[in-house]
Amino acid sequence: MRIAVPNKGRIHDPSISLLERAGLPVVDGADRKLYADTVDPDVSVLFARAADIPEYVADGAADLGITGLDQAEEAGHDNVEALLDLEFGECRLVLAAPEDGDVETPYDLEGKTVATEFPRLTREYFDERNIDAEVVEVTGATELTPHVDMADAIVDITSTGTTLQVNRLAIIDEVLSSSVQLFARSDVVDDEKTEQVRTALASVLAADGKRYLMMNADRENLDAIRDVIPGMGGPTVMDVAGDDKVAVHVVVDDADVFETINRVKQAGASDILVTEIERLVE
CATH class of the missing domain: 3.40.190.10 (Periplasmic binding protein-like II)
Structure with a gap:
């Protein structure tokens, strides 16, 4: 599978960075090259002008493309579909x-x-x-x-x-x-590799602005801790070996971390650890 990426301009670096964060970094450089490999032997990158990328995808030179919605709409190809808003280049x-x-x-x-x-x-x-x-x-x-x-x-x-x-x-x-979006040619939209790439990129976007909280607590305080956690669904609760304690794991928004830590601590949590999330598959 070949992904067309802008060869320069304001959306080049964010596009390369997003691929890298999604687990598809370019492995042999991009300077003055038309093509480059990624760590996945089945995925390569084609570098082109942002305005030309819809044409590359439509004609089959690339299967997927990363470019602005404005460029794709201007090109007007019926066989090029938007798969994912990449949330930059607004x-x-x-x-x-x-x-x-x-x-x-x-x-x-x-x-x-x-x-x-x-x-x-x-x-x-x-x-x-x-x-x-x-x-x-x-x-x-x-x-x-x-x-x-x-x-x-x-x-x-x-x-x-x-x-x-x-x-x-x-x-x-x-x-x-x-905004910058991921586009695909119609005949590869449902391909397994297309879905793998889309999921990888979406997982990076889903992780942005999120933090992973881990804490220990006495089992008797679990309900009180659950009541003050604003995370995605219910927290994950695991027994701590050899003790009447539980480990509580939850994903919360960046903006809620400060207040959440104070609340769970007051509810009886201890050993609270906050980590970044690289990818989140929903």
Whole structure:
């Protein structure tokens, strides 16, 4: 199985890091290489431009791909399916126009020009609203086009909105909310290896923001401890050999650790240990 991963840019390092945390680290480096092996002999990585990854997956050059939802939606391949939101690379595709201009709503662009690197999504956006706007495809520096009389507005990606503000552009509407996701070609969605990769990545995401608490307690205090634990379902309780004590294990949210420790201690717990969780298969 081949996984297409961005070869550079802001989502390259998080993608490689996620694969590593999921147990699929690249073993022979990625510098100036198109392909790389992982520790699993059945899984390799293909490095490509983020915008090209949906095409690689659709055409069979890769089976899975990690890229932004915006890129996949722009490509528009019917045989590429989103399997898992990887919860990073959040951004928005927005419609924006000069702050001091006369474009205040999408309908003000009737008969006017919009520049974008996402022509397919932009045309769909205006078609859905029955707005006759001319869509002009550009590559790079989209935010400059209204200031050099190339366009009346733009559709562009933004994370914080800072670049738009610097270029005196105001957001009029949101076209698409995007994040980095795991995609698969339709004919491999149900494959065992696909599910193994999806589960491995999902287990890393599920573990984020969680801690594993272990503690000992007298059996007579078990009910009181159970009452103050906010964990995932009930705690795991095990007998401690040679004593009338039990070991209590539970997963809790990061934000609840401080208060939980104080509460279980007051309820009779001792020898409390808190550890990080690398992966959590739900």
